Structure formats: C-alpha cells, structure tokens
Amino acid sequence: MIPIQHFLVLSSILFSLGIYGVLARRSAVLILMSVELMLQAVSVNFIAFAVYLSPEQFTGLIFAIFVITIAAAEVGLALAIILRIYRNKATANVDEVDMLKW
Amino acid sequence: MVGMEEAWLIPAIPAAAFAVLLLVGKYLPRRGDWLAIGAVAASFVLFFPVLIDLLDEVDQPGFAGVSSGIDWVKFSLPTGPDFQLRLGFHVDQLAIVMLVVVSFVALMVQVYSTGYMKGDPRYGWYFAAMSLFVASMLTLVLADNFLLLYAAWEGVGFCSYLLIGFWHERRSAAEAAKKAFVTTRIGDVGLLIGIILLWREAGTFDISEIFEFAENGGYSAEYLTTAVLFLFAGAVGKSAQFPLHVWLPDAMEGPTPVSALIHAATMVVAGVYLVARMLPLFELADPVALNVVTALGLTTVMISATMGLVATDIKQVIAYSTINSLGLMMVALGSGSVTAAMLYLFAHGFFKALLFLSAGSVIHATERQEVSQLGGLAKRMPVTAAVFALGALSMAGIVPLSGFWAKDEILNVAGDHQNFVVYGFMMLSVFITALYMVRVVILTFLGEPRDRGAQEHAHDAEPAMTVPLLLLAALTVVAGFVTFDGVGEALGFPGGFGEFVFSEEPEAFHFPLDVAVLSTVAALAGLATAFYFWSGEAEPARRAAETFRPAYETLKRKYFVDEVYQWAIDRVVLVTGGVVAWFDRNVVNDTGVDGTAGLGVFTGFGMKFLETGKLPNYALAIVTGVIVLAIVFMVVRV
Amino acid sequence: MSYEEVIFYFVAALTVLGALGVVLARNAVHSALFLILALLAVAGVFILLSAEFLAIVQVLIYGGAVTILILFVMMLTRVRDTPSAAGELDGPQRPFAALAAGAFLAISVLAALATDWEALGATEEINPVPFEELGEALFRNWAAPFEVASLVLLVALIGAIVLARHEEGE
Numbered sequence: 001m002i003p004i005q006h007f008l009v010l011s012s013i014l015f016s017l018g019i020y021g022v023l024a025r026r027s028a029v030l031i032l033m034s035v036e037l038m039l040q041a042v043s044v045n046f047i048a049f050a051v052y053l054s055p056e057q058f059t060g061l062i063f064a065i066f067v068i069t070i071a072a073a074e075v076g077l078a079l080a081i082i083l084r085i086y087r088n089k090a091t092a093n094v095d096e097v098d099m100l101k102w
Numbered sequence: 103m104v105g106m107e108e109a110w111l112i113p114a115i116p117a118a119a120f121a122v123l124l125l126v127g128k129y130l131p132r133r134g135d136w137l138a139i140g141a142v143a144a145s146f147v148l149f150f151p152v153l154i155d156l157l158d159e160v161d162q163p164g165f166a167g168v169s170s171g172i173d174w175v176k177f178s179l180p181t182g183p184d185f186q187l188r189l190g191f192h193v194d195q196l197a198i199v200m201l202v203v204v205s206f207v208a209l210m211v212q213v214y215s216t217g218y219m220k221g222d223p224r225y226g227w228y229f230a231a232m233s234l235f236v237a238s239m240l241t242l243v244l245a246d247n248f249l250l251l252y253a254a255w256e257g258v259g260f261c262s263y264l265l266i267g268f269w270h271e272r273r274s275a276a277e278a279a280k281k282a283f284v285t286t287r288i289g290d291v292g293l294l295i296g297i298i299l300l301w302r303e304a305g306t307f308d309i310s311e312i313f314e315f316a317e318n319g320g321y322s323a324e325y326l327t328t329a330v331l332f333l334f335a336g337a338v339g340k341s342a343q344f345p346l347h348v349w350l351p352d353a354m355e356g357p358t359p360v361s362a363l364i365h366a367a368t369m370v371v372a373g374v375y376l377v378a379r380m381l382p383l384f385e386l387a388d389p390v391a392l393n394v395v396t397a398l399g400l401t402t403v404m405i406s407a408t409m410g411l412v413a414t415d416i417k418q419v420i421a422y423s424t425i426n427s428l429g430l431m432m433v434a435l436g437s438g439s440v441t442a443a444m445l446y447l448f449a450h451g452f453f454k455a456l457l458f459l460s461a462g463s464v465i466h467a468t469e470r471q472e473v474s475q476l477g478g479l480a481k482r483m484p485v486t487a488a489v490f491a492l493g494a495l496s497m498a499g500i501v502p503l504s505g506f507w508a509k510d511e512i513l514n515v516a517g518d519h520q521n522f523v524v525y526g527f528m529m530l531s532v533f534i535t536a537l538y539m540v541r542v543v544i545l546t547f548l549g550e551p552r553d554r555g556a557q558e559h560a561h562d563a564e565p566a567m568t569v570p571l572l573l574l575a576a577l578t579v580v581a582g583f584v585t586f587d588g589v590g591e592a593l594g595f596p597g598g599f600g601e602f603v604f605s606e607e608p609e610a611f612h613f614p615l616d617v618a619v620l621s622t623v624a625a626l627a628g629l630a631t632a633f634y635f636w637s638g639e640a641e642p643a644r645r646a647a648e649t650f651r652p653a654y655e656t657l658k659r660k661y662f663v664d665e666v667y668q669w670a671i672d673r674v675v676l677v678t679g680g681v682v683a684w685f686d687r688n689v690v691n692d693t694g695v696d697g698t699a700g701l702g703v704f705t706g707f708g709m710k711f712l713e714t715g716k717l718p719n720y721a722l723a724i725v726t727g728v729i730v731l732a733i734v735f736m737v738v739r740v
Numbered sequence: 741m742s743y744e745e746v747i748f749y750f751v752a753a754l755t756v757l758g759a760l761g762v763v764l765a766r767n768a769v770h771s772a773l774f775l776i777l778a779l780l781a782v783a784g785v786f787i788l789l790s791a792e793f794l795a796i797v798q799v800l801i802y803g804g805a806v807t808i809l810i811l812f813v814m815m816l817t818r819v820r821d822t823p824s825a826a827g828e829l830d831g832p833q834r835p836f837a838a839l840a841a842g843a844f845l846a847i848s849v850l851a852a853l854a855t856d857w858e859a860l861g862a863t864e865e866i867n868p869v870p871f872e873e874l875g876e877a878l879f880r881n882w883a884a885p886f887e888v889a890s891l892v893l894l895v896a897l898i899g900a901i902v903l904a905r906h907e908e909g910e
Binding site (some may be wrong): 004006014033037044059072074075084 | 742744745748752755756759760763768771772775778779781783786788789790791793794797798801802804807809810812813814816817829830831832833834836837838840841842844845847852853857860861862863864865866868869873874877878882885889892893896897899900901902903904905
C-alpha cells in the first residue's frame with residue numbers, strides 16, 4: 001500500500017527540478033521543457049488527490065485532463081513565439097532578449 | 103386650447119429663439135431680431151389664454167395655483183428622502199402679474215432696441231442674449247421648485263452680466279459687469295444656503311410642499327427664521343437693497359434698453375417676487391425676519407432717494423429711483439402685504455421702463471447723459487419730454503398716475519402695520535422722490551440748452567422707438583386703476599387688485615383720504631421745491647450745496663459705501679488671499695504637489711536599474727515571492 | 741515492502757532521473773531525450789494511481805506530439821547539439837536557481853509530510869475511478885469547460901500558425 005505522501009514528495013521533487021530548470025537555463029526551448037516538468041508535477045498531484053481524497057467526485061482527474069489539453073496548446077503557441085523571436089533577434093536565448101529594459 | 107398646464111411654453115419659446123439665434127443668427131436676415139421679437143410676442147400672446155384659464159379656476163375655494171412639469175432626475179439617497187430634480191411650472195396670481203409685466207415690457211424693449219441698437223457690431227448677439235434673459239426670467243417666475251428657481255435666478259444674473267458688459271471694450275462697462283456679478287453673487291450664496299436649509303428638514307425642493315411642511319410646524323421658529331433670512335439675502339443682492347445696492351448704479355454702463363428691462367422692470371424685482379412668494383414662510387418665522395425686511399427696505403429707500411438728489415447722470419438718477427422703488431416694495435412686504443408690493447411692482451414695471459426708454463431716446467439723440475450737458479430738450483423732443491415727465495410724475499406719486507395708487511397702497515399698509523417712525527420716513531421719501539425726479543426733468547428738458555452742439559440734430563426718435571414709449575405711457579396712466587374693484591370686475595377679475603393678488607385674505611380696496619392727501623401734499627411740495635432750486639440757472643441749488651458741503655460730499659460719494667467695500671477688499675480679501683496664495687504656492691504646490699511628484703521621479707530614477715529586461719531575473723523574483731509567501735502562510739497558519 | 745512499492749520506487753527513480761537529465765544535460769538534444777524518459781515514467785506513475793486513461797493520453801500527446809515539436813524547434817532555432825562548456829546552456833543565475841529550487845522543495849516536502857492527510861479524509865488505498873464514470877463526467881458535468889478547452893486549442897492553433905509563418909519578404 002503506497003501512502004499519498006509518496007506521490008506528493010515525488011511531485012515536489014519534479015516541480016523543484018522544473019523551477020531550477022526555468023531559472024537556470026538560457027535557451028527558451030529548454031525553459032519550455034522545464035515548464036513541462038512542472039506541469040507533470042501538477043498533474044501527479046491532482047490525480048493523487050483525486051484518487052485518495054475524493055474518489056466519488058474525481059475532480060482532480062478532470063483537471064489533469066484539462067492540464068494536458070492546455071499544455072498542448074501552450075507548447076504549440078510558445079514554440080511559435082520562440083520561432084518568431086529567433087527570426088527577429090537571431091537568438092533563442094532569453095537573456096539576450098532584453099527589450100523590456102529601461 | 104392653451105391653459106395653465108401649458109405655461110411651460112411661455113419660457114420655452116424665447117429659449118428656443120435663443121438657441122436658434124446663437125447657432126444660425128448670423129445667417130438670418132436682419133441678424134434675427136425679428137425672431138427674438140416674435141418669440142417674446144408669442145410669449146406675451148400665450149399669456150392671455152393662461153390668464154383666462156386661471157380666471158376660470160381662481161374662484162374655487164382654496165385655489166393655490168396649478169403645477170405641471172416632469173421629474174427630470176430622481177434617485178434615492180442612502181440617508182434621508184429621495185433627491186429629486188424637477189422641471190415644474192406653477193401658475194398662480196402672483197406669477198400671472200409677473201408674467202404680464204415681464205413679457206409685455208420685454209416686448210416693448212425688444213421693439214425699441216431695433217432702433218436703439220441699430221448699427222451695433224454685435225446687434226445679433228444683443229438679441230440672442232435678451233432672448234436668453236427673457237427665457238430665464240419667465241422660468242424664474244414660473245418655477246415650482248427651488249432648484250429650478252435657483253437655476254433661473256443664476257440665469258438672469260448671468261444675462262445681466264453679459265448685457266451690462268455688452269460694450270466690454272469700454273473698461274468701465276467690463277468693471278461694472280464684474281461688480282454686478284460679484285455683488286449679486288454674495289446674495290446668491292445666501293439664497294442657496296437658505297434653499298439647502300429648507301430642503302434639509304423638509305426633504306423636498308417643491309415650494310408648495312415646503313409651505314405645507316412649514317405650516318405643519320416642521321421647522322422650529324429659529325431654524326425657519328435663519329432660513330428665510332438667508333433667502334432674503336438673495337433678494338437683497340438681486341433687488342439691490344442696502345448694503346448690496348452698489349452694483350445697480352454702475353450697471354447703467356449697459357445699453358439703455360437693457361437697463362429698462364433688466365435693471366428696472368424685471369430682474370431687480372425678482373428679489374421682491376421671491377420674498378412675496380415666500381411671504382408665508384416669513385410670517386411663520388420669528389417677527390424679526392419681517393422686521394429685517396422692513397428695516398433694510400427703509401434704509402434703502404432713504405439712502406437711494408438722497409443719493410438721487412445729487413447724481414448728475416440721467417440714467418443714474420433713474421437707477422437710484424429704481425433702488426428707491428425696490429426699497430418701497432420691500433417695506434410693503436415687511437408690512438406683510440403682498441398686494442401692495444405686487445401692485446407697485448406691476449405699475450413700476452411700466453413707468454420705470456418708460457423712464458429708461460425715454461432717457462435712452464435722449465441719449466440716442468444727443469449722445470450725452472450728464473445733465474450738465476443737457477437742458478432745454480423739450481422743444482426739440484416734445485414727445486420724449488412728455489412721456490419722460492409722465493413717468494417722472496408717476497414715480498413722484500402724482501394723482502392719478504399709476505405710481506400714485508401703488509405708492510398710496512404701500513403707505514396705507516406701512517401706516518397700518520408699522521410704527522410712526524417708519525411711516526414718517528416713508529412720507530419723507532415721497533417728498534425727496536418728487537424732488538429728485540422733477541429735478542432731472544427740469545435739468546434735462548427745461549431751461550436753456552447747456553451744450554448746443556449736442557442738440558443740433560436732436561429730435562424725437564423713429565417710430566420703432568416712439569411707439570413702445572407711447573404704449574408704456576398709456577399704461578403708466580391707466581395701470582393704477584386696476585386697484586379699483588369696478589375696473590377689475592369689468593376686466594373679468596374677481597375684483598380689484600387686492601381681491602386677486604393677496605397672501606392670506608383678499609384685501610378689499612380701501613382708500614383712507616388722510617394718507618392720500620398727505621402723500622399728495624408731500625409730492626407737490628417736492629415738486630415745488632424742485633422748481634425753486636433748479637429752474638433757470640439753478641442758483642439756489644448751488645448755494646445749498648455750498649452751505650451743506652459735508653452733506654453734499656457724502657451724498658456725492660454715495661455714503662462712502664464703495665470706499666468701505668474697496669477698503670475691505672484691499673485690506674481683508676486681498677491680504678487673506680495673499681496669505682492663502684503664499685500657502686498654496688509654497689506649501690501646497692512646492693512641497694505637496696511638486697514634492698510628491700519629485701519623490702516619484704527620484705525613486706523612479708533609483709529603481710529603474712532594477713529593471714534588467716532579462717526574463718530569468720523576473721522569473722527568479724516571482725519564485726522568490728512564492729517562497730516568501732509560502733513561508734509566511736505556513737508560519738501564520740501553524 | 742510490497743511489490744507495489746517496489747514498482748513505485750522504480751518508476752519514481754526513473755522520473756527523477758529523467759527530470760535531472762532535462763535540467764542538467766550539457767547537450768540540448770540529450771535534454772529532450774531525457775524529457776521523453778521523464779514523461780513516460782510519469783505515465784507509469786499515472787498507472788500506479790490507477791489513472792490508465794491519463795497514462796495513455798500522456799504517452800500519446802507528450803511522448804509523441806510535444807517532444808517531436810520540441811525537437812523540431814531545436815532544429816529550427818539551431819540550439820547547439822554538441823557538448824559545450826559550462827555556462828553555455830545555463831545562465832549566470834544558476835546558483836540562485838539552485839537555492840530557490842531547494843527552498844521550494846524543502847517547503848513543499850515539509851507541507852506534504854506535516855499535513856495529517858487522514859484527518860482530511862484520505863483513504864489508505866487508491867480508489868480506482870472507472871473509465872465509464874470518467875467519460876460520463878467529462879461529457880455531462882464538465883461539458884462546458886470541455887467545449888471551452890476545444891475553443892482554446894483552436895485559437896492556439898491559429899495563433900501559432902500566424903506567429904510562425906513566414907511573412908512576405910522575410
């Protein structure tokens with residue numbers, strides 16, 4: 001019997017690695033991959049809560065389905081933006097794109 | 103059929119004419135003067151069906167006028183009763199009297215103006231502004247609630263400002279317009295405070311509802327007294343009562359027809375009308391309120407009459423006589439008689455407009471208005487001289503002109519309700535009034551011309567100006583007879599003027615012979631004294647001025663009221679203003695506004711370097727924030 | 741230690757390994773391959789949680805479409821695929837990133853372990869949700885969000901095409 005804490009800790013580790021990747025990586029594509037890791041962590045959490053805490057309603061499962069759906073849309077859009085930036089600036093490294101500066 | 107319900111049409115027509123003149127007046131033939139005159143004529147014609155409708159219903163017991171209108175804006179307040187803005191019009195006997203005076207005199211003045219203002223570069227604008235004035239004045243007369251009344255009140259004040267300063271290239275005209283506006287504004291603030299005080303307790307702006315509320319004891323006596331005295335402050339400003347009378351003589355800088363309409367027949371009597379309308383409130387209040395009205399009215403009568411004795415500008419003399427008349431009406435109201443005040447207002451509208459318009463003819467013909475440069479005009483302008491003399495005698499109260507009957511009525515009520523000091527001063531004022539009115543007639547029209555060059559081309563004016571004079575002269579003769587029961591009944595009214603216009607009980611016509619004889623004697627004495635002093639070379643007058651030099655100087659300098667005000671403005675207003683300005687400049691502006699802005703600029707300059715533009719930095723900041731929030735949440739929660 | 745636990749630790753280890761590879765690899769393409777590993781391992785976790793449907797969807801969408809897309813974009817944007825010196829793929833704020841991630845992990849694990857889940861109604865065992873119920877719920881109770889999600893997908897599709905296509909003269 002696996003207690004719920006196991007899944008939660010796994011999800012925490014996955015999410016923290018995602019955070020590290022988002023903050024440490026320079027390439028926009030790699031940052032996007034780290035974001036995917038964070039989304040996976042969230043899905044694991046949702047499903048764990050659904051099957052342990054409220055099996056009658058399983059809202060978490062439904063949420064996980066939507067997370068996957070939106071993530072697919074998000075990846076498509078984000079990659080299009082990255083392509084656009086690469087074409088305009090000849091780089092996909094986020095720290096070289098600093099047009100927001102004062 | 104137009105009845106009392108459709109009374110709103112009367113002010114609406116001139117208002118529409120104003121809008122048209124303002125927008126397209128330039129392109130109309132004759133700059134649209136016919137439109138302005140047509141609108142006023144329509145208002146005057148519409149008056150008759152309204153009057154007939156009123157006469158049908160006035161016999162019914164408890165008749166208190168007919169209201170009609172629309173609720174314009176209405177919303178609930180979190181505290182207290184609903185707030186309501188209403189466009190409502192109320193027709194009763196009081197309003198009817200004002201309506202006929204305003205619309206008829208306005209019509210006469212507009213026709214006269216086509217001659218007087220001919221060739222003026224702002225001819226079209228003149229008629230537009232006059233239309234706006236007529237619309238505002240008629241709204242003021244008909245308003246059934248205080249808010250509409252106040253809006254119209256300010257509207258006529260604004261038009262007065264525009265028209266006094268009509269020739270604003272002249273510095274004195276611009277100054278006079280400003281003075282009139284600011285001085286009346288002091289009273290207007292009082293009026294607004296009074297209105298708010300009445301509304302605060304009653305929760306309504308409707309005049310008849312406020313009356314009902316007051317009659318049921320809704321206001322305490324002290325509260326009501328305070329409120330009506332504030333209302334009276336508005337009347338003091340508008341009707342040029344002491345101590346706010348100073349603007350009216352200066353207002354003579356405007357075109358003479360404007361003086362005739364606004365500063366004689368209509369706007370200045372708005373204060374009298376207001377007090378007459380509110381007289382039920384004054385009577386419910388402490389007697390102090392009506393005593394204040396009487397006292398200020400009497401003061402006004404005396405100072406204006408004496409100043410009229412020494413004024414040398416023909417228009418200013420008439421202006422002082424107007425202030426004098428307004429004071430008389432206030433005394434009548436202070437004695438609790440709406441009948442006397444309104445009868446005088448009715449008669450005064452005609453003969454004072456007549457005086458101003460005939461003075462305007464003199465000015466038009468000679469381009470002089472100082473009496474020292476006039477004289478002997480009767481030969482060259484016989485019609486003008488005749489009608490001016492008629493107006494002056496009416497003002498002086500010579501039987502049987504309308505001024506006599508009206509003044510007699512006021513003397514009656516003053517004798518009945520006031521002590522003998524008031525009565526004595528009133529009689530004295532009759533004497534002085536006759537004295538200065540006859541003086542101006544002598545100096546202008548009799549004797550030898552003092553400035554022959556100015557009179558070479560002087561002659562009676564064209565028909566457009568003469569016909570209104572003759573009509574007004576006719577009314578000056580007959581208007582007073584409405585006081586007789588027989589005349590009133592013949593015209594279809596319930597009886598004489600007192601049976602038709604009254605505050606509580608109809609006042610039957612009464613005519614104590616002693617008052618009439620006494621006032622006639624006083625007036626004739628004034629007339630004779632005037633001839634003694636000023637006929638021929640006016641040697642006795644000059645000697646009297648030498649003998650009583652301090653008194654003469656005091657009158658010449660208008661009792662130093664202007665000087666006192668000037669001193670107050672220089673020493674109090676400007677000094678206070680200087681302190682406030684210093685505070686505003688240094689504390690509010692430099693420290694407060696500029697300081698806050700400077701702080702923003704400074705911190706912004708310092709903090710802009712935090713913005714690296716690199717997304718990873720922002721992401722790190724977000725994550726840091728999340729962590730800090732999570733820690734705070736856990737610490738607080740656990 | 742039950743066999744379920746053995747499987748869990750195995751799958752969890754694979755997941756963590758994949759994730760570590762994603763964020764630490766010196767080669768971008770390796771990173772993407774590690775992502776596939778992590779995603780498939782998470783699909784295994786889903787099966788352990790008796791969410792078989794989601795596991796299948798995970799493999800189809802993530803393991804297939806998403807990773808292929810990512811590899812394509814890597815090719816198009818010429819992310820270096822050769823091993824490179826340290827700092828080439830990572831930015832200068834790597835130490836802070838490690839610190840933040842560590843702090844977050846500590847807080848998160850603390851929260852997971854300190855909470856009394858039984859008191860919140862957690863069961864000892866996994867309660868499997870039948871396929872049919874899931875489908876019914878998705879198309880009955882959650883029909884409106886479902887439709888909105890499809891609209892979002894459509895808009896994202898159009899947006900991606902507009903953003904990514906070559907303009908005239910480019």
